[in-house]
Amino acid sequence: MNPLALSLILTTLLAGTLITMMSSHWLTAWMGLEMNMLTMIPILMKTTNPRSTEAATKYFMTQAMASMMLMMALTINLMYSGQWSITKMTNPVASNMALMALMTKLGSAPFHFWVPEVTQGVELTPGMILLTWQKLAPLSLLYQMATYTNTSLIYLSGLLSILIGGWGGLNQTQLRKILAYSSISHMGWMLIILPFNPTLTLLNLAIYITLTLSIFMILANTFTTSMSSLTLMWNKTPAMTIMLMATLLSLGGLPPLSGFMPKWLMIHELTKNNSIIMPLTMAIMTLLNMYFYMRLIYYSSLTILPSTNNMKMTWQFTNTKHTMTLPTLIILSNMLLPLTPMISMLE
């Protein structure tokens, strides 16, 4: 893309999210969400093939409808309370409608249908922005307004997200769809802990963004988008294959890695509040996620598929793609667990 246009688009993306995150008036927050959506469309359509067009159209339709629903919720709130502040949305109709609109923007069940299709239709880098940066603005609004919403709706959506994220990803071979279902599942975890301890939502968001960025950057480095290309990664970049294995295990929430930290703290928080069945269901359903990560690890690092001998000895070219922050992100996504006591810094 033209560098001037790309810099303008990325600046607008940054500005939209920051405007939403820093606002206390609902209108400014809504304007930031609109700016985010409008400037995401050219990013999704970086390559002009029919799949990108279809993905951009589906993204546009769902997000525009969610924006309109959010504005209706704000207008109903204005009608009943006369003020536009985000933290005091006391009318139940307005706050639940806004909750549903924000859940559509985040891609959590039962409004999740656009996430796998849109992530599949675009390249890896726009998909990465879609699954990480676009979660910041709606979650910042949810963090502020969730106290007045019906918590049953949040639990229902969260549990449904974890179930759908687990079962939906089982039948996939395309990596972008697997990461989309992983995103749905993680959004479920983030939503459920919101009524109990919103700080853990932000912690889960931070660690999820680190993990997803690492995985997308590793995949973008070797241009792998499907499971069959994963099987050839050991030959081209053996170190990155091992890092992919460690980061995928961390994404599934395996103990000595840093993906375990949010899940552990969340289950601790839920059991402190005397809810046993819900964290049990959540933890067991996340094992479905772990299954398809293990399948990816099996095909990329643990086995070598049958091939001829000269395919096993390729020229080791020097890497010309920029891997700017990748080593830092990989370390952060695998080795943060001993720093768990520092979470008190987040309060």
Added chain:
Amino acid sequence: MPYIYMNIMLAFVISLVGTLMYRSHLMSSLLCLEGMMLSLFTLNALLSLNMNFTLSTTVPLILLVFAACEAAVGLALLVMISNTYGLDYVQNLNLLQC
């Protein structure tokens, strides 16, 4: 609640259902998006005038500006789809399933 607000909220709900349930053309869904915007504009203008929210009288105009930008982007996407398929039938958008 006064009858006029309920009327406009009903218009919003009908447009919302129209966005979600359309037969074949994507254009009808975009039109219903604009219908939602129109009902929101009217509701906001009426609220600002009836309840004397003097500082919120610019809100309908701001909504209109953003909805116009959205409509432009939606139409641009419609044109891109028509480029590939010749029509804007929604059944054509089936490349990304499964």
